[in-house]
Amino acid sequence: MAEPKKLFIKTYGCQMNVYDSERMAEALGNDGYVKSETAEDADMVLLNTCHIRERASEKLYSDLGRLRKLKLAKPEMKIGVAGCVAQAEGDEILRRTPFVDLVVGPQTYHRLPQMLRSNTQQIDTEFPTEDKFDLLPARKVQRGPSAFLTVQEGCDKFCAFCVVPYTRGTEVSRPVARILSEARGLVERGVRDITLLGQNVNAYHGAHDSGDFSLSKLLRLLAGIDGLERLRYTTSHPNDMDDDLIAAHGDLPKLMPYLHLPVQSGSNRILKAMNRKHTAESYLRLIERIRDARPDILLSSDFIVGFPGETEQDFDDTMSLIRSVNYGAAYSFKYSARPGTPAAEKPELDAETTDRRLYALQALITEQQRAIQEGMVGRVVGVLYDKHGRNPGQMVGKSDHLHAVHVDDAHGVVGELVQVRITGSKTNSLSGVRLV
Ligand code: 5AD
Ligand code: SF4
16 A cells, blocks of 8 residues: 655644644545654645734745745645635745645645645635535544634624635625534543634624524524533624524533633724724623623733724723723734735834833733632632643643633643632643542
8 A cells, every 4th residue: 555645734823724624634634645753854834824914924925935946845745824824925925935735725624635636836815605514524633622613704893904705705794504514523522612713703694494593593503512511702893793682601511611702902982993893881781791601701802913003092091991891811912014904004113102002901801810710719610621741640621711720630631621729820721630
């Protein structure tokens, strides 16, 4: 039998790319590729790229520079670029780095095996009408008890800074039946924790025989799967948090008390310039309603600092919003002008101001995160073990609130969901003891 060909995939960016990389690996697995841990010994290297901020595409070109050297020594090696940079800059990639064999956008992964069989340079960045997930092989490989499941892609919101509506296209929801069968398949292979993914996941409106399903209806259906213990979803837009979704946080025990709800800024002037279509006040009211439904919910957000025109007052408004909400986690970014987006036309702030604001914002978030973590000490939380710890007799898992928890447990098994009393808090994790 021929030696299996080796595939190395590097994933940049969001969780949706992690999911897509897995599915591409499986599609190529059917063509005889097995995963490799390094680019050096691979027959095919696939870079699954992200275009959300400038540095993401710079990383691609520097990685391609390194791969060029590998390919000079091993000319039969194939190099592919997938993901959102492929979508946005496909032709430029082929021009700047002509040793790349194929460029494939996020909507055409199912055509990868066929593209690979060709001996000429290939590019496919269409937005086809067929559902790529339908055409990709069913998921077989699953390690660990947690999995992502993409239910929705694309975005119709057109925030002024964001490339997603251009690179991932308009909103498309997968039909309910497909999601249900994928979720059941995952649970059969040992998954107990599923995070539903979508660029705008709470705008989900997938087809079902009884009429379109909203995200809350989908969650209620998935919660009925025996053996599935935990559900989460990400990423949401505040304007799509409907009443039933808020209610689901109160009445679905499997829906975990963690919600990523990006606000981006606390200044109404900036929110308007960002085309966010919500205000700081409407966001705060929403948070109040979510907390009424699920008082112990932990909230996280995304923030952009240094958006064009952001004044000290605007930034202070963001800091006050953060103080009012009290976040358990957050991702914060310096504004990065993306070609083709409306905000890219506007003059940028000076780098020092942006750096100073980012630093102050992150310090505040870190402080809130630390206080919330310390508040967990003494409490009993569910922990799903996902691996053995570095020390003997130690397990590592995720709490209901998505904190990493180190547990002293000599008999723990990966995939077990246990009750743990939290005894300590460190910078990025908690520690605890297992209760029987
Ligand atoms: N510059 C900086 N951050 C951005 N994001 C999206 N576009 C940009 C940009 N041009 C951030 C937003 C979004 C997260 C995924 O990335 O905060 O929620
Ligand atoms: Fe981008 Fe999110 Fe705004 Fe959509 S809602 S345009 S994905 S930031």
